Amino acid sequence: MIADQETNSLYLSPLLEIKNPNFFQKFRKALDDNGIEPEYLQETKDVWCVDYMPVQISNNDFVQFKFDPTYLKPKKYHKTISDPSLICKQIGLTPKITDIIADGGNVTKAKNKVIMTTRIIEENPNYSVKQLTGKIIDLLELDQLILIPAQPGDFTGHSDGMVRFLDENTILVNDYSKEPDRKFVHSLYAALHNTGLELIEIPTSIYDNKHTPDATGDYINYLQMDGFIFLPTFNRREDEQVVQQFEDIFKGTTIVPVESNELSKEGGILNCISWNIKK
Template identity: 50%
Template sequence: MTPDSQTNFLYLADTLPKKFPEFYARLERELKAQNVAFDFLPGTKDVWAVDYMPIQVGDSFIQFRYDPGYLKPLKYQKTKSDVDAICASLGIQTHKSDIVLDGGNLVRSAHQAFVTDRIFEDNPAWERKALLTELKKLLELDRIFLLPVQPGDFTGHADGMARFVNEKTILANDYAKESRKFYEALEIALHNTGLEVVKLPYNVYNNPSNNHANGDYINFLQMENVIFVPVFNFKEDEEALRIIETCFPDQKVIPIESNVLAKDGGILNCISWNIRR
């Protein structure tokens, strides 16, 4: 599978500058300053591009079914973009799978990936082992690790919980202030990977709603030579940047103030569809 660290082109939803103009202006300045090639996905209905766009595996694109449980209510149906039309306009052919999987629930390296156990809820017709086996086959992975869904998380995604540094090391949020049941389940899941775990500050506890992602630094945008990290004018900003710089010494680490975006439930990885061209 194509990891974020090997991507060199970024697509953003064309709804992003309309919905978050001030945030987009900041992001655009930094993308241009870092010489990141980017363009817009046409005809989108929401800004969370990583969720509905296909997953790149080498020169191929796997299109999973974008029909998660949290979008079943009628009021959310209007937010579902026509991915076939978007890909056709970009000249991208996809290989389709009937598995329901959001891109935000797939945290990947070249040979390994994380998903939360929400994937079983979204695919009740699949036997669990068969589902994971099929995912490994489609994505050309050696291993897939399961994480428990964080209580109160509307989407149940993994990209706000953990990220790969390399094939031996991961970053994970410090969930010490979460419920003991969730914290212990997550610690067991991370321990069972056999990977080294580096903890990243996590402070969402003064947010007025569970839907706000302010204080979740791990939802960064990583590309070939640069990592854009969300910051929030919190005291943890500096520590989070230092840890990420230490983990990725060969990449530039650029802070992007992301409060307005995070109040809508997602951050930098959520808005990004970055690929290898």
């Protein structure tokens, strides 16, 4: 498995500049200032590239999950569903295909570990849990697959807005002390503590949001590449604290704040719009 911190090439949807022009201008400046030149994926139908693009296992090996999430089943969303095969053909990529339904936003990865929410089980009723987890472990060549409950109110059921890996031994997790669903919180922390990994809580202000979907305040949905973390900020009181925390825990990594309010109000942030790989 190629971990985020190993990646050196960034792909975006060209729709990002059209649909989110204010955010795009700020993000593109942040990339330019740090010498990162993104490439653009043609044939995309929305901006959330991580969800429909394949997962990189090694330099030349990719796994393509079936992009058919429940939340896009209503007819009004059909025009937003990208065809990964067309996009991959454009860039000369031939990933290994699986019939397992999953979004890349639900594949939070380290070198040999992945965290997914239990949405993966709901999306694949034709598999038993044992069959499903075993097949994912084999496909992604993992030592450990960690399943956690989905965050209440997140219609996508993705893990990348909840947790991220600092390294093989440490997980960053949102501070869920304000979460009213205490059963969810108990289940989440039980699942994470059972991994034996160390936990670091990251402040979040998602509970200040009045509407869903709205990911404003979800700092954990950052873009990480080799030597860089592009960290979403929101003009909120937590910004400075989180930037300082990231600078403290990601030693040797350049932390680049990117104001992301225009994007976050649509329910996704920097990891969601990025397909970053190692070439």
